[in-house]
Amino acid sequence: PDTVCTVLKEGNLMKQTNSFQRWKRRYFKLRGRTLYYAQTSKSIIFDEVDLTDASVAESSTKNINNSFTVITPCRRLILCADNRKEMEEWMAALRSVQNRQNYESTQYSMDHFSGMHNWYACSHARPTYCNVCKEALSGVTSHGLSCEVCKFKAHKRCAVRATNNCKWTTLASIGKDIIEDEDGVSMPHQWLEGNLPVSAKCNVCDKTCGSVLRLQDWRCLWCKAMVHSGCKEQLSPKCPLGQCKVSVIPPTALNSIDSDGFWKASCPPSCTSPLLVFVNSKSGDNQGVKFLRRFKQLLNPAQVFDLMNGGPHLGLRLFQKFDTFRILVCGGDGSVGWVLSEIDTLTLHKQCQLGVLPLGTGNDLARVLGWGSACDDDTQLPQILEKLERASTKMLDSTQVQTLIWFWTVLMCLFCLIQVQQILTYEDSVAAHLSKILTSDQHSVVISSAKVLCETVKDFVARVGKAYEKNTESSEESETMAKKCGVLKEKLDSLLKTLNEESQASTILPPAPPPTIPREQLMLRANSLKKAIRQIIEHTEKAVDEQNAQTQQQQVFSLGRAEEDGGLVEEDEEDEVEEDKMSLQSSYSTKHRSIRRGQDCYTEKCVMNNYFGIGLDAKISLDFNNKRDEHPEKCRSRTKNMMWYGVLGTKELLHRTYKNLEQRVLLECDGRPIPLPSLQGIAVLNIPSYAGGTNFWGGTKEDDTFTAPSFDDKILEVVAVFGSMQMAVSRVINLQHHRIAQCRMVKITILGDEGVPVQVDGEAWIQPPGYIKIIHKNRTQTLTRDRAFENTLKSWEDKQKCEFPRTASAQTPLSSQPEIVSEEEASLISDFGQAAGALIHRYQRS
Ligand SMILES: [Zn+2]
Ligand SMILES: [Zn+2]
Ligand SMILES: [Zn+2]
Ligand SMILES: [Zn+2]
Structure with missing residues (x-):
């Protein structure tokens, strides 16, 4: 397994010791985000340095001995390479660690292919033994390290050994133990020694096995079989993979990643329906972590992914070559939406079926698919996996929300952007003063220039900080910004203080004495200042770029709109605004032209799986938007959305009620204008569950006017919202009279010059005046819980039990093995289940 894990660089370097600055030769290995070193490559214990937030620097400008320094928040290593080339290679490799993308892919290989244990410290209720030195873990509570995936135990001191x-995760990780015979390649048991549960029984002789006195006997990590050391040889060497074998992808099926970045999938017949598991580790107050751990224990760790660690992309890409697979998303509706959108991007609709295990609250999608509103018991996972195997398939409609913003709004946004751009001119001012500092011989000029510089930069920092406060909520981005500003401010303050002392000193003693601060040092400080300001500018630029990209799109569409309206604005004027002032990218003109050819002018704002709301309920979502942690992608888009506050200057907008919304919006269903009653909001439903389980439509059956609501009929339900009081009690009262229409396409026009709160699946923003169009996008196969089928299967199982009573052990005491009988039963049941599932599936399709 060591060869599979990416070692970015390894080799000998000299390391300066802390004492007396002597040099010692050490062997270094750079892997993932960690630098390991030891006396030789053969050493057992490697010291390690975490390179998160590390920086790398050459030791001096002359640097005759090719030395460089690695600085981390906790450590400082001075290293020395044999030659310059070698030094440069090391520095490049160390710097690449900071590159995030690189980090993610190596992180993945670290997690999945290194074979390294995932330690956590814990105590044990029973005597527990170290799998390394075989001695008991320390204390009455048997304190030590336990691997969260395989339950390997170790003393803290033994863990490194x-x-x-x-x-195992892949074929390569099994190594030489692979069984190869006429049936092809199959997997042996993966044995872990000792620490068996209390009532453990040997699978071969059916006698008690394991011991509380020492590390004794064995347990298979996959099929959970337990055996005496003496009986081990008598057990069939092939591992049957146990209870969840339909879902488990055996490591033998994962045979290295090919150059495209996909698994070369060659699933054996036993794995009829591989399961890809996504867990949002932050869902349900971080309950997701427990589920993540449990799934890795039950399945192949390589089929389990944490959405918070890289999102759904990697997992879906790896499974792209499987003909069919199931996906289980453990999290809230936000997580499901995230996975659905990635399925859409990779066009995997035909290959996969998606099930949901709801964590946290407000899971409308899970509810309508029959998986309940929340699951908090990770010990139930085997049963849940079983239910998932027996689920039936239903199509889920996805709807897209398109928007088009009116021209004047875009113009306002442009002006706002120009303001943001202005701060970039600070850099010029900084450069001018810096060059003065660097070139002037006059001490007083240097000092006064430096002072101006400091003030300018401080002003800049304050303005940037304020702009960010105004335009972003407490997102990750504005936090980094605040941090950067804080660091810079600290540097500035200290420098200003010194400069003030300096200038005072020089005024007291008129014939300027030799500067108390050597100029070199002052320059050094100025340079570090310059670096810090660059960072902030880069950060701002990135935000502006993002905005540009967004505005550019909207702009393009609004231009189309303007032309429709008879060309409100002269073309030249616009070009000036965009190209000169905004220096937009050249792609603009291409887009501009394509609009001329009369393409659709709307832009897809987002995909809606559950529901859309405008007015009162969206305002409520905006106020109580707490899905932040659920979905980092959405957080980013929220930051962008929040920019509109700044543009429209409308935080007070939120304090408004939406009485008489009908005077500010127009509604069209399938092209038909709908006269609106006096209302405070409109909701458009794709699934019959709204904001945590309310059936807003108020019924599940068809009647004289409307058909039964469903999530696979490409039809949307449109409902009027009358007031917050009514919203609160709507669970109880009959909402019949709130229904507006059922249709395939909804178009809403926002009139006037003020935005209106809008929400999609709980994600809210202020939509500027213009059009909103809601239409069908595509469909995904989902796994819905099928209670009728579960019951049929249950009664069939019960009947089987009555017909074949468990007399086996009494009849054949020598190799009785009731487990094998039940294993056969299980496989029979699962075969039957699959056949019946396929039948139901076909029936539903026809
Ligand atoms: Zn482990
Ligand atoms: Zn030990
Ligand atoms: Zn096994
Ligand atoms: Zn035995």
Whole structure:
């Protein structure tokens, strides 16, 4: 497994010791975000340095001995390479660690292919033994380290000596133990020694096995079989993979990643329906972490992904070559929406079926698919996986929300952007003063220039900080910004203080004495200042670029709109605004032209799986938007959305009620204008569950006017919202009279010059005046819980039990093995289940 894990660079370097600055030769390995070193490559214990937030620097400008320094928040390593080339290679490799993308892919290989254990410290209720030294863990509570995936135990001191033999993931990780016979390649049991549960029984002789006195007997990590050391040889060497075998992708099926970045999938017949699991580790107050751990224990760790660690892209890409697979998303509706959108991007609709395990609250999608509103018991996972195997398939409509913003709004936004651009001119001012500092021989000029510089930069920092406060909510981005500003401000203050002392000193003693601060040092400080300001400018630029990209799009569409309206604005004037002032990218003109050819002028704002709301309920979502942690992608888009506050200057907008919304919006269903009653909001429903379980439509059956609501009929339900009081009690009262229409396409026009709150699946923003169009996008196969089928299967199982009573052990005491009988039963049941599932599926389709 060691060869599979990416070692970015390894080799000998000289390391300066802390004492007396002597040099010692050490062997270094750079892997993931960690630098390991030891006396030789053969050493067992490697010291390690975490390179998160590390910086790398050459030791001096002359640098005759090719030395460089690695500085982390906790450590400083001075290293020395044999030659310059070698030094440059090391520095490049160390710097690449900071590159995020690189980090993610190596992180993935670290997690999945290194075979390294995933330690956490814990106590044990029973005597527990170290799998490395075989001694008991310390204390009455048996305190030590336990691997969260394979339950390998170790003393803290022994952990470094543990072999990297965690639960297998790929064919390569099994190594030489692979069984190859006429049936092809199959997997042996993966044995872990000792620490068996209390009532453990040997699968071969059916006698008690394991011991509380020492590390004794064995347990398979996959099929959970337990055996005496003496009986181990008698057990069939092939691992049957156990209870969840339909869902488990055996490591033998994962045979290295090909150059495209996909698994070369060659699933054996036993794995009829591989399961890809996405867990949002932050869902349900971080309950997701427990589920993540449990899934890795039950399945192949390589089929389990944390959405908070890289999103759904990597997992879906890896499984792209499987003919069919199931996906289980553990999290809230936000997580499901995230996975659905990635399925859409990779066009995997035909290959996969998606099930939901709801964590946290407000899971409308899980509810309508029959998986309940929340699951908090991770011990139920085997049963849940079983239910998922028996689920039936239903199509889920996805709807897209398109928007078009009116021209004047875009113009306002442009002006706002120009303001943001203005701060970039600070850099010029900074440069001018810097060059003065660097070139002038006059001490007083240097000092006064430096002072101006400091003030300018401080002003800049304050303005940037304020702009960010105004335009972003407490997102990750504005936090980094605040941090950067804080650091810079600190540097500035200290420099200003010194400069003030300096200038005072020089005024007291008129014939300027030799500067108390050497100029070199002052320059050094100025340079570090320059670097810090660059960082802030880069950060701002990135935000502006993002905005530009967004505005550009909207602009293009609004231009189309303007032309429709008879060309409100002269073309030249616009070009000036965009190209000169905004220096927009050249792609603009291409887009501009394509609009001329009369393409659709709307832009897809987002995809809606559950529901859309405008007016009162969206305002409520905006106020109580707490899905932040659920969905980092959405957070980013929210930051962008929040920019509109700044543009429209309308935070007070939120304090408004939406009485008489009908005077500010127009509604069209399938092209038909709908006269609106006096209302405070409109909701458009794709699924019959709204904001945590309310059936807003108020019924599940068809009647004289409307058909039964469904999430696979490409039809949307449109409902009027009358007031917050009514919203609160709507669970109880009959909403019949709130229904507006059922249709395939909804168009809403926002009139006037003020935006209106809008929300999609709980994600809210202020939509500027213009049009909103809601139309069908595509469909995804989902796994819905099928209770009728579960019951049929249950009664069939019960009947089987009555017909074949468990007399087996009494009849054949020597190799009785009731487990094998039940294993056969299980496989029979699962075969039957699959056949019946396919039948139901076909029936539903026809
Ligand atoms: Zn030990
Ligand atoms: Zn492990
Ligand atoms: Zn096994
Ligand atoms: Zn035995």
